[in-house]
Amino acid sequence: MAIPVEEGSLLHAPSDSKYTSLTRQSSLYKPLETYALDKEKHYQQQYGDMYFLRLAKLKPAVERIAAEAWDGFQIAGETVERVDRVLDVRQGKLCWVAGTIYMDMPLKPNILDDISKDHWTTVPPPREKYVSPSGEDLTMLEDESGRIRLIGTPLSREMLVTGCIIAVMGTENADGEFEVVDIRVPDLPPQLERWHTSDASAANGVKTKKAKAEDEDVEMDTPAPAPGGGKKIAIVSGLGFSGTNAENSLEIDLLTEYLLGEALDPAMQESASQISRLIIAGNSIASDGEAVSHDTIGNNRKSQKKYGYDSSAYNPAPIAHLDNFLASILPSMPVTLIPGATDPANASFPQQPIHPAMFPHARAYGSIPPSAGEEKQPGWFDAVTNPFDGEIEGWKVLGTGGQNVDDVFKYVESEDRLGLMEAMCRWRCCAPTAPDTLWSYPFQDDDPFVLNSCPHLFFVGSQPKFDTASIEGPDGQTVRLIAVPRFAETGEIVLVDSDTLETSVVRFAVSR
Amino acid sequence: MADYKSYLAANILSEDKVITYRLLSRALKVNVNTAKEMLYEFHHLQNAKKPGTVHATYLVSGTKRAEEQEASSGVQKDGEDEYMQSSPFMSSSMPQPDQDTEETSVLSITLVREEDLESLKSQYEHITSIHIYSLGPHPLKELQLLSDCTRELRALTASEDPLEYYPKYGAITNPLVKRRPARRPPPPPAPTTTSKPAPVKQEASKPSPAPVVKPEPKAKPEPKQQSTAAKDFFGKGKEKAKSEAKSGGTSAPSSKESTPAPNPPALKKNNSSDIFKAFAKAKPKLKKEGTDSSAAATEDEVMKDAVNFDDEDEEETYVPPAPKEESAGDRRSRKEREAQLRAMMEQDDDDAEDEVVPPVEQPEPEEEEETNPEKEKEEVKPEPEPTVTVSGGRRRGKRRVMRKKTIKDEEGYLVTREEAVWESFSEDEPVAPPPKPKAQSTTAKGKKGAEKKGQGSIMSFFGKK
CATH class of the missing domain: 3.60.21.50 (Purple Acid Phosphatase; chain A, domain 2)
Structure with missing residues (x-):
């Protein structure tokens, strides 16, 4: 069988040429x-501290960016004002505030589900997405003082997930929801x-x-x-x-x-x-999905202490x-x-x-x-x-x-x-x-x-x-x-x- | 040069094996590139002589035609575009997906059968390199079988120091490589490598062969002999094992060429099982030679080694593996001894320095524990006696106690069950008089024991403390 010899082909009889061994580049x-x-x-600590720390670290950064963007910004003659805490937002007043996003999603895993798990006949498969198809998801902005629900078109354009720190500009409406006009993120450090x-x-x-x-x-x-x-x-x-x-x-x-x-x-x-x-x-x-499924509650064969590990598990x-x-x-x-x-x-x-x-x-x-x-x-x-x-x-x-x-x-x-x-x-x-x-x-x-x-x-x-x-x-x-x-x-x-x-x-x- | 032809002829034509270029280069100790050429030459000559006797696979590298790459990068574009339009704040620096994916060159390296080579070539826009990957006597139905060769190759080179041998084969060397200076020899990889992911689920219950270098019992002659444990184990004919063990002295560390073992090494377990084997061998001889106590002494030494072995200790030295030939009789009684020894190991695994006095009573074999975990629950076993070690005024050992265990059964009821468990103890009490362990055992023992021996007086329970 004849194969045309390309460049870089080793399809030929052994030559006398010596192949030198190559040396690899160093890595720094x-x-x-x-x-x-x-x-x-x-593991005794509360997780809440993480959110607090994150907010404390990122708030100055996002506020600086927000201030640059929105200082002196006017809508219908009203100038935007900065508000320190989420709870200080007053109804009808144009303002901006920074905080942590919390997504309230009905499909998100819930600790209460874990507890009721015992009564399930079959366990539902884990979800691919938490996003609810019927739009029941709520976006909240929270800080150490409280929480406010965000609404408005910018949200649908923006990718937001629980835990990210952003600044929002807008106004609180009669329903107590915050209508978002614009959003700022901390941007690259x-x-x-x-x-x-x-x-x-x-x-x-x-x-x-x-x-x-x-x-x-x-x-x-x-x-x-x-x-x-x-x-x-x-x-x-x-x-x-x-x-x-x-x-x-x-x-x-x-x-x-x-x-x-x-x-x-x-x-x-x-x-x-x-x-x-x-x-x-x-x-x-x-x-290995299989190995996990063997592990049931009623399985007490592991109770015997063994020398070494249990090769069956x-x-x-x-x-x-x-x-x-x-x-x-x-x-x-x-x-x-x-x-x-x-x-x-x-x-x-x-x-x-x-x-x-x-x-x-x-x-x-x-x-x-x-x-x-x-x-x-x-x-x-x-x-x-x-x-x-x-x-x-x-x-x-x-x-x-x-x-x-x-x-x-x-x-x-x-x-x-x-x-x-x-x-x-x-x-x-x-x-x-x-x-x-x-x-x-x-x-x-x-x-x-x-x-x-x-x-x-x-x-x-x-x-x-x-x-x-x-x-x-x-x-x-x-x-x-x-x-x-x-x-x-x-x-x-x-x-x-x-x-x-x-x-x-x-x-x-x-x-x- | 003719050398390689006879090697290939012997392996491919006579022995029906598949030979890859790496295997050839290791076997003949030549550069991989030379090996690739040798394969080509052999393939060429052999098929000229007799077409269809040798079948090749080729490794082809290069860039594939555009439409192939479309498929991998096209999807990204859509998502990216949509996202950018709807993300105002990101507009300061939009990702440039189009540009990027164009830049990203894809080098495709494909392994292909001789028969499909032409059609594969037509998919390539530009072929940068091509060579024969392997030769075999038949067309390979499943190319994945070639990975067996890699395993074989690992077995072949297990004894070689890669740092020394890699350049010989043409692998890229690295002068900066850092390795721990004083290290114990890693377990020979043979059984490990052989037990690569098998398509079939491995029976985990099968005891794996011991790939570990064993501490050598003192009483052994010919310390350089090879461990043929793996072979033994897999029933590759004892005769063969024996003869190899005899001739093994010359070809020192090549014991790793042993047959593929189905199970990967479990370090800890293997260690112990190895020790058991070593014992099984050593003991009968010793019994012939001397008293039991001397045998026990030897055991102690081995035990120390064994325990050290599990440590992270750096300063271990290489101990040549023990010879492994066994007579049929040895083998028969081996199981029992293994069981005894296992009991010893359990009893005193954290403090091997102390003198270990052989157990007062040998516990009955609990042997099948590891191999047969399903059985053990139901089985009514002869009750093992608690083993007690007395050393330096401290008593330590293991005893069996009943524990209450509450579990939830299938119907959701809570069921409380009593179960016998082994628990280790150590007491600072003065050395107990010999009968004491027995008395204690009756009280501390579980239901089964009690049934057999009758109920002890309740006073003895209180009086004990």
Whole structure:
């Protein structure tokens, strides 16, 4: 069978040419522990504090923007006035006020339903959307003083979900409802330039790191493209290792071979060597519906304490496959592992790193415990929190496993995931629906979901399809948004250019 | 060079195997790119000689034609447009979806059968690279089967340090890689890898083979021999296992080439089961050689190792696996011993430093617990005696107590049931006189025990404290 020889074809007899082994680009990486929780977690606190903290943090920002927009604004000769608290709104008076949105939706999960669950004959499936088709949803604005219902056309144009902080301008009508004329959001937080912090802390102690830090300095002086230009960051999500289903294993093998630079021809291998880091954005393990359904109340067979675990209730295969996957990638490239909804981490946001003990092979590449006096260094294999906050190649990166977007998605009619991501950036809150419908740790002192500084790259895993856009803020901030598709469904990974933040997609497929 | 042809001929034509380029490169220790060329050459020559004897799969990369990509990016446009129109405050910086999606290049990497290659090529606008992925004696019905080769490959290279060998095969190296300096050898991946997601649901109840490096019992000769446990386990013929164990001494750590095991490793469990096996082997010999007490001493040492193994301790050293050949007789009695040992493990798993005195009475096998969880509830088992360890004036051990448990049954009624549970205890009391554990056991024991032995006087209950 004769096949025409294309460029980059290896369809010829073994030649004498020596294939040289390629060296991978280095990765500059600095995870931040914004979302790490203390070892000792307390769950006695009230969730109300989170809303209070969020409002306290974002109110000044949104009020500044609102004041700029509305100061001296007149409607029918009446000038808009600022009102401090929701309760101070007077009927018939044109005013603006800032507060937290609360969506009163009959279809939202209700704690009382959980209690009455015992009397159900069949459990209704979880809802895809909380939006009521018959328009029974109420939008409220609340602060520590009280709550007022919002009505008016701007609401239908605006995407609003529980927990976001906005300012509204309008007037209270005879029914005690607030008729909205205009809406303002906090918009993008201030953005630091690239290399802002990683430069300062580049002296990491390790020799190679130091050499790189010098490189960095050179780069700073000459804003020309970096010497090792064209570096890429690979993001993959939803690998979906499963214990019962081997459908994707070949695609994942192809992914491994591609990342390792074994597949394809030398030119393609060269380009694969530009990938300096792999980020796994959630849902590496497929959810196994079956295992859950076995777990019934009347099942008391677990009462017997066993040595080790109960193998009938737990299938370790998926995590073992993930471990193998990681262990074969790690010798060649560093990996950041973000947990997702179906991964073996805690269920509530922020998810804490998957414990390295889960990965008997891969953990050899984990972080080395710092000896006394040394600064802690990120591991070559870095299991991180979800959301992940850090700096890669000098860019500030925010990434999640996808739950935050999926949850906000239920509040709105729009199917546009990128729009939701953009809205989150403009709300300055990466998980507005926590703690209402997105499970969350009850924070007491700080709401870490509020974005204090604007990321350069914001990616969200486990989305139905790949999507990307670049948004700009009022002060010249630019954010690259990426919706990372589920690998198990699409076979796609996303490559991000570390200089331009441009994206490209690599799609793996096996012909049926 | 002719070398690879005979290898491929032997594996593909004679043994009916599918060989991927990675497998070939590992087997012959050549660069992957050379391996791809070898596959092509072999495919070419063989089919010239006798058409249809070798079937290939190809890996093709490039950009697909526009209409293919439309499908993936077209949907986004609509949503985006609508949303932008209706979002006034965002207008300062609208996302530019159109532009972006155009920029986004998609590299498609597709694995395809020889038979479908031409039709696939027609879908591509530009092919950047193509090579043979695998060769096999038959056309592959299900390409996913190729992932078996990856497993085989892992088994083949399990003993190799990837940092050392990756460059040899042409994988991209990274000079900055950081690995923990002092690390214990990770469990050999063979059984793990083999137990990749199988289309069929795995029977979780099957005991998994122990992939872990075992601490070696002192009494073992030939410490370098291979563990053929996995083979043994899967009934791959004991003869074979034996012979391998004998010849294994030469080919040191390649024990990982063992047969695919259906179950993934459960670290903790495997450890213990391994130890059990090691014991099962060691014990009979020891009994022949010496007294029981010496056997117990050996056991202690092994126990320590075993417990350490579960720790996060960094400083463990590599202990060569114990030889695994077993006689039929050994095997028969193994189960019993496993049960005994398991009882020991349960009894004292947190403090192996202390001297462990063999249990006063050997508990009857509770063996099937892990393998057969459904049964155990109904089964009326012979009542195990509580095991008590006395060390340094502290008594600790496990005893069986009745606990009340309230559950809700299917009809929604609350049912209170008494159940026997094991509970560990430790007391600072002075060493109890030998008969004491027995007396205590009757009182502390559950219903079943009481039925058998008759009801003790109520005074003994009060008097005890």
